[in-house]
Amino acid sequence: MSGVLYAEDCGVNSSALSQAAATEMLDHLNPDVMVSTERVGRNENGIYYNMRGRDYGMGRARIDLLFDEAMVRGIPTLAVGDGGNEIGMGLVSDVVKISVPFAAPGDCPCGGGIGATSGADILMTAAVSNWGCTAICAAMAMRTGDARLIHTPKMEARMLEVMTANGLINSADGIIDGHVDGIRDTTHIALAELADAITRKALL
Amino acid sequence: MSGVLYAEDCGVNSSALSQAAATEMLDHLNPDVMVSTERVGRNENGIYYNMRGRDYGMGRARIDLLFDEAMVRGIPTLAVGDGGNEIGMGLVSDVVKISVPFAAPGDCPCGGGIGATSGADILMTAAVSNWGCTAICAAMAMRTGDARLIHTPKMEARMLEVMTANGLINSADGIIDGHVDGIRDTTHIALAELADAITRKALL
Numbered sequence: 001m002s003g004v005l006y007a008e009d010c011g012v013n014s015s016a017l018s019q020a021a022a023t024e025m026l027d028h029l030n031p032d033v034m035v036s037t038e039r040v041g042r043n044e045n046g047i048y049y050n051m052r053g054r055d056y057g058m059g060r061a062r063i064d065l066l067f068d069e070a071m072v073r074g075i076p077t078l079a080v081g082d083g084g085n086e087i088g089m090g091l092v093s094d095v096v097k098i099s100v101p102f103a104a105p106g107d108c109p110c111g112g113g114i115g116a117t118s119g120a121d122i123l124m125t126a127a128v129s130n131w132g133c134t135a136i137c138a139a140m141a142m143r144t145g146d147a148r149l150i151h152t153p154k155m156e157a158r159m160l161e162v163m164t165a166n167g168l169i170n171s172a173d174g175i176i177d178g179h180v181d182g183i184r185d186t187t188h189i190a191l192a193e194l195a196d197a198i199t200r201k202a203l204l
Numbered sequence: 205m206s207g208v209l210y211a212e213d214c215g216v217n218s219s220a221l222s223q224a225a226a227t228e229m230l231d232h233l234n235p236d237v238m239v240s241t242e243r244v245g246r247n248e249n250g251i252y253y254n255m256r257g258r259d260y261g262m263g264r265a266r267i268d269l270l271f272d273e274a275m276v277r278g279i280p281t282l283a284v285g286d287g288g289n290e291i292g293m294g295l296v297s298d299v300v301k302i303s304v305p306f307a308a309p310g311d312c313p314c315g316g317g318i319g320a321t322s323g324a325d326i327l328m329t330a331a332v333s334n335w336g337c338t339a340i341c342a343a344m345a346m347r348t349g350d351a352r353l354i355h356t357p358k359m360e361a362r363m364l365e366v367m368t369a370n371g372l373i374n375s376a377d378g379i380i381d382g383h384v385d386g387i388r389d390t391t392h393i394a395l396a397e398l399a400d401a402i403t404r405k406a407l408l
Contacts, residue, residue, distance in 0.1 A: 151388070153394075187398060189394075194395070
């Protein structure tokens with residue numbers, strides 16, 4: 001099979017089995033490209049930390065190993081992140097260590113920081129990872145001249161509604177609603193509106 | 205009477221009578237501050253040009269004379285503009301002449317350009333004047349710590365609806381709708397949403 005493998009689709013839940021699973025999965029799927037957004041990667045001690053320096057790797061798929069294996073194989077990888085602890089941020093680990101809370105050596109219980117070690121062929125940083133993805137869609141629409149690739153405000157609204165209906169939590173407040181990274185849903189829809197309006201006008 | 209005099213409220217329709225009317229009006233109202241947004245001012249030859257270099261001064265109140273008189277009297281003036289032909293832009297006339305279409309000497313039928321000669325104590329330039337006003341409201345909310353001064357997306361939507369219901373034209377397309385400066389209404393509402401979200405969070 002040849003296609004896009006979305007990192008969030010994978011169900012590898014044990015560090016011990018992850019490397020073998022990553023190898024097998026890539027053998028089987030042989031993807032054309034791999035895209036990760038805001039997906040945590042292990043730090044230099046193999047721990048998965050959230051932005052507040054808390055180990056939250058329990059039961060979590062080791063998607064970063066999948067990306068590391070993809071890079072070894074020369075499969076193109078694109079990673080989007082906003083906090084320093086995501087896949088891809090290994091490319092800018094020096095900056096993460098001095099700029100991000102809980103990222104300096106010794107900031108975390110393991111003796112390291114939250115910064116991820118995994119890189120990517122292309123790293124896109126954004127104030128909010130979702131906004132980076134919106135920008136990527138806009139860039140794809142511009143490159144191809146196809147407005148159908150724009151991530152519209154209607155799509156953003158539907159995405160937030162579906163995610164909420166399926167129980168995804170707003171981690172900043174610990175409740176289930178359409179807020180992302182502590183920012184209310186209407187703001188994300190507004191961001192998509194601006195990107196849509198700018199891109200659509202440029203495509204006229 | 206002491207209060208805010210909104211430029212758009214004035215009904216002075218003849219250049220010949222305008223200076224006397226401006227004097228009388230300021231004598232009577234004695235405003236604390238005067239605010240102008242996107243209001244055309246005369247060029248160096250006394251002509252009122254739109255952004256395409258067309259004389260559209262016919263039947264138009266000479267509000268710029270009111271602001272000139274206010275500055276002579278030391279009444280604080282604030283002007284917002286986005287095109288170079290508005291009250292306040294006289295402060296940056298050199299930049300307008302070399303940066304704005306139809307603003308260089310000789311670009312207009314009178315031999316001059318569209319650039320306005322009137323200044324202001326404070327000039328705020330913006331990509332769209334309305335956005336500058338939204339930013340001013342945000343700044344006022346921040347200075348006073350009062351979120352009620354925020355120009356909310358709901359207020360923006362209502363404003364565009366009321367303006368449209370009262371027949372104000374979308375000058376870019378020559379029709380009556382909620383578009384402003386060639387940008388659709390949903391984008392202006394989105395801009396207000398971003399300013400609202402940022403300001404409200406900063407005030408927490």
